[in-house]
Amino acid sequence: MTAQIIDGTAIAQKVREEVKAKAAARIAAGKSQPGLATVLVGDRIDSATYVSMKQKACAELGMRSFHHHLPANVSQEELEELIKKLNADPQVHGILVQLPLPAHLNEERVLGLISIEKDVDGFSPINIGRLAQKGREPLFVPCTPYGCIYLLDEVGVQIEGANAVVLGRSNIVGMPAALLLIGRNATVTVCHSRTRNLPEICRQADILIAAIGKPQMVRGDWIKPGAAVIDVGINGVPVLNPDGTPVINEKTGKPKQKLVGDVHFEEVKEVAGYVTPVPGGVGPMTIAMLMKNTLRAAEIQDP
Numbered sequence: 001m002t003a004q005i006i007d008g009t010a011i012a013q014k015v016r017e018e019v020k021a022k023a024a025a026r027i028a029a030g031k032s033q034p035g036l037a038t039v040l041v042g043d044r045i046d047s048a049t050y051v052s053m054k055q056k057a058c059a060e061l062g063m064r065s066f067h068h069h070l071p072a073n074v075s076q077e078e079l080e081e082l083i084k085k086l087n088a089d090p091q092v093h094g095i096l097v098q099l100p101l102p103a104h105l106n107e108e109r110v111l112g113l114i115s116i117e118k119d120v121d122g123f124s125p126i127n128i129g130r131l132a133q134k135g136r137e138p139l140f141v142p143c144t145p146y147g148c149i150y151l152l153d154e155v156g157v158q159i160e161g162a163n164a165v166v167l168g169r170s171n172i173v174g175m176p177a178a179l180l181l182i183g184r185n186a187t188v189t190v191c192h193s194r195t196r197n198l199p200e201i202c203r204q205a206d207i208l209i210a211a212i213g214k215p216q217m218v219r220g221d222w223i224k225p226g227a228a229v230i231d232v233g234i235n236g237v238p239v240l241n242p243d244g245t246p247v248i249n250e251k252t253g254k255p256k257q258k259l260v261g262d263v264h265f266e267e268v269k270e271v272a273g274y275v276t277p278v279p280g281g282v283g284p285m286t287i288a289m290l291m292k293n294t295l296r297a298a299e300i301q302d303p
């Protein structure tokens with residue numbers, strides 16, 4: 001069996017076009033232009049890249065973005081002052097604090113300070129609490145897990161009643177993904193670094209979401225035939241020559257890197273019913289869902 005490859009780039013593009021049209025319609029109707037504030041603390045290259053992609057997406061979709069770059073040694077008080085200012089700014093509908101924060105900062109306090117109606121990442125305790133409770137709805141669903149579920153829905157995978165296995169229990173992906181799946185009436189198993197018999201548990205999964213940050217860890221023989229496999233991993237690994245030595249980039253003199261997921265794509269696609277590629281699977285969905293959440297934030301604050 002060869003799996004259907006889920007084209008996250010195309011599905012994300014469709015979401016972005018819908019958001020762009022709705023943002024333009026708001027502006028044409030005399031309502032406020034949706035605005036996203038991004039907060040980057042320190043100089044992590046990966047975080048800076050993600051934030052700049054988010055700003056670029058705002059520009060492409062006709063939204064405003066307000067970027068705040070704070071030094072790595074910023075104090076908790078200064079960061080909290082900025083959040084309070086953004087909470088009070090009517091041009092800012094969504095606030096995104098890029099994670100992880102430097103270790104001296106209290107992430108929980110910072111995220112808890114973001115007004116719930118501006119919490120487009122869905123990480124505030126109130127949003128996560130609502131996600132975890134039966135019969136309650138969060139105002140915003142965290143972007144990456146929201147993207148994972150959106151992909152499953154787009155290709156018509158039935159979630160209700162399915163056995164779902166989530167690899168990883170992070171606050172950003174694994175845990176909210178598990179809560180979303182429970183909310184959709186899947187039977188959910190959450191696995192982590194101390195889980196025993198991981199391959200055996202994965203083989204029970206009709207839906208497998210891998211978010212562990214271990215390159216190509218999920219192998220073909222871990223997969224139930226026909227399962228839907230969603231790969232959240234983005235891992236840089238060296239490109240190798242046939243003899244196993246690293247390929248060197250002629251310009252930089254450094255080993256060439258490529259991106260791979262947590263799933264061994266070549267093996268898994270022979271067994272699964274559906275699989276997301278890396279790149280071009282979940283990655284583009286995260287930003288598309290952030291844009292969708294930011295539009296929703298504008299609609300809530302300025303109906």
Ligand code: GUN
Pocket residue numbers: 096097098099100121143144172286
């Ligand atoms: N770091 C990695 N993923 C995310 C995300 O979705 N939102 C934020 N704020 N930080 C992240």
